[in-house]
Structures are given as C-alpha cells and as structure tokens.
Amino acid sequence: MPSAERVAASLRDEILSGALPPGLPLREAALAAELAVSRNTFREALRLLGAEGLIEQQLYKGAVVASMSEPRIRDLYLVRRTLELRAVEESGAATPAALAAVDDAVRHTEAAEAAGDWRGVGTHSLRFHGALVATLGSPMLDVFFHGVTAQQRLAFAAVADEARLQRSWTPRDREICDLLLAGFRAAAGAALRRYLDDSEQMLVQLTKGS
C-alpha cells in the first residue's frame, strides 16, 4: 500500500474520531515527522484528504481540519435525502443480498446500543444508511456516499456530548428497515424523511450551541 494512502487513512481516522478537531492546522513538518514519512508524501496525503472534503486548504496557509458550518450540515442532509429516499423508492429492484446487508447493519446498530457503545451506534447506523444507498447498485454512488458519511461523522465529532446525540435513533432505523423489507416502500420513505428532518434539526441545534 502506498505511503500517502496509509498516511491519509491514519489522518482520516484521527479526524473522524475527533482526536484532530475541526479548525486544527495540520503542520506538514511536525505531522510528517510524527508519521515517519517525508514532507512530500505527507503532502500527497493532504491532497487525498482535500479531495474528500475532510480538510480545507488555502494557498500559503496550509491545511486545517474541515469544520461543519450550518449550511454544510444542511447540504449534507439534502444529499442524504436525495440518495436515501431514491434508494427506498427503487428498493423493489434491489438484490436480496443488498437488502440482507441493510438488515445486518441495523442488527449491529442495536447490538452496539445494547452494549452502550455510542460511537459504535453512530458508525453502524451510518453503515445502515450506506447499505440503503448500496441497494441502488452503483459503485460511484457508494464511494460518494462514503464521503458523505465521513463528513457526517465529522459533524458528530464536533459535538461534545456524543452519547446524547446517538440516543433513541436506533428504533427508528429498525422501523425504516422493517417497513422496507416488508415492501411498504411509501411508508418506509415517509419514515426515513421524518428521520432525516429530525436528525438534521438536532444536529444543527447542537452545532449552534458549541
């Protein structure tokens, strides 16, 4: 595996886990030394993260961890509505394997919640929504949505009380999943739309506060 991708993966983990908070400058010399790579390969990694939208780069000012403003959060949910609702509408054409993956993700979410693993709840819940999009069967949309979920996690990480953020969403994931698997596409879509509206509102509120 190329060093640049390895470094990018490492930085991505630290950004999404909240270890590198939004706005933090990523100093090339220091971080390259810390990750034991040259400044040049580190810069290649920065290009990758920049293309993913996880960092913001300015000429002669370097890179900082991207911060999720309110318009960006709203954009995020606009994208999610566009892709996830379309996926629910078209779920009649989904393969059984793709639908099984959707159910599997919800199961993992419930398991994480039962174990009190709030970060796991967020991860697996987003995996559920990713599996939803995956029922469309488009690799391009899958990688795009993967980037969307990354930015969603970035928004989560910027909120202090992550446990509170993730609570009480699991049953709604389950409801959407069950409606979908039962073939009630209109009901599933309506539930999903309400879910996304509520989630957006809560995240905007919490982000304003901090």
Next chain:
Amino acid sequence: MPSAERVAASLRDEILSGALPPGLPLREAALAAELAVSRNTFREALRLLGAEGLIEQQLYKGAVVASMSEPRIRDLYLVRRTLELRAVEESGAATPAALAAVDDAVRHTEAAEAAGDWRGVGTHSLRFHGALVATLGSPMLDVFFHGVTAQQRLAFAAVADEARLQRSWTPRDREICDLLLAGFRAAAGAALRRYLDDSEQMLVQLTKGS
C-alpha cells in the same frame, strides 16, 4: 494558484479533449518535464486526478488515463438517473434563477448545434444536465455531478465518430427543458428517463465497437 492544481487542470483538459486517450500511461518524468514542474508536484496533481476518477493508479505501475468499460458506463447512467430524475421531481421547489440557468444551457446547446460545433454540443448539453441537478441546490451534489460529467466526456472522447454521437439529442434536451419549465414534471421525468435510456444504449454500443 498552486502548481499541482494547475497541472491537474491541464491534464484534465487533455484527457477530456481526447488528446490523452484512455489507457495511455502518464510517465512522471516525461510529463513533469513537459509541464515544467518537478516530479513531486506532478505526483500531487496525479493524486487529484485519481480522486476524480480520471486516471487509474496501481502501485509501482503508475497512472494511466481511465478507460470507460461497459459496467462503468452503466454505472454512470445509473447515477445520472438517480440525480437528474430526482431533480425533475423536486423542481417545484427550484429557484427561478436555477431554472433560468437550465434554459440558458439548452439555448447554448442549440447555438452550438446550429454552428456545427459538435464538441460544443456535448459540452453544453452536459451543462444543461448539470443545471438540472443544480436546481436541487446542493453544492456537494454539484461537484459530484461535475465529476460525473467529466467521466461522461471521457466516454465520449473514446468514441471515434463524436459528431454522430452528439447528433439529434438537442431537440430532446429542449423538450425536457420546456416540459420542466411549464411545470409538467411527470412528463419531463418520463422524457428524461427515455433520453437517458437511449443515450446509455447508444454509448454502450459505440464503445463495444471500438
């Protein structure tokens, strides 16, 4: 403007114009010298193009101009259907400015066709479809769709007889646009779906041949 981005833009132009055909290896030393930059900054540019999907990179084998296989073309149209049809459905909420941009793009397409500028027809037609997606009002979807149109142009460029490819699509763009502006969303959506189906079939056929 950073050198890496400038180089990436230059390579992007040459790839999308067909000057650098799919499969062509991008040799670092030679091209960096040609563009008068160091190999390191050239590699940064390659990372950018790789993230856009315009080149394919393999460890120790370097980068080659991406080639559009049949599954990739089908994926492209799956994405286009997902975004463009959603845009038409939601066009009731579009701003007047966004709708005006849609009409403007079709006008430019017609002008290019009247002038016999086939490349211009392709460019402006894709701009029309991009304007369609832009009515959703999502910056993220806009940049994503910009990448989609880039790959679409890549597929066009790989076809020998580009003039034949672009002919006779302009009236259908116009039809979709008029139905949309008149508020006949269902009819516009149906026309758009037929358009995308036909375009996909033709492109797959022509790509098989070459």
Next chain:
DNA sequence: AGAATAATTTTGTTGAACAAAATATGTCAA
C-alpha cells in the same frame, strides 16, 4: 497603544538521490 519594521516560521517547489518493483534485453539450452 499603534503602526512600521525586522526576525521567524511555514508553505510551495525544486533537484538530486536511492531502493524496489516492473519491464525490456540478452543469453543459453532443448
């Protein structure tokens, strides 16, 4: 305190270098 000026840091970029993998070339035996 505030503005002008001088250090210092940081980024942008280059060029040379070298190991490692891939590719091309040449050699030899069946």
Next chain:
DNA sequence: TTGACATATTTTGTTCAACAAAATTATTCT
C-alpha cells in the same frame, strides 16, 4: 526457433536538503 532464465534498464515510490515566497510573530519606534 522457442522458451526459460538471468541480466540490464526503466519507472515508480520515497526521502532529503535546499530555497523563494508568503504568512506569522516578535521588536522597535513614535
């Protein structure tokens, strides 16, 4: 001749040291 093997040669992956240019910080002077 052909196929397999060993040997160059090329190309990529990566590092390091350097320097100009812009930004940031410190300092001086009023």
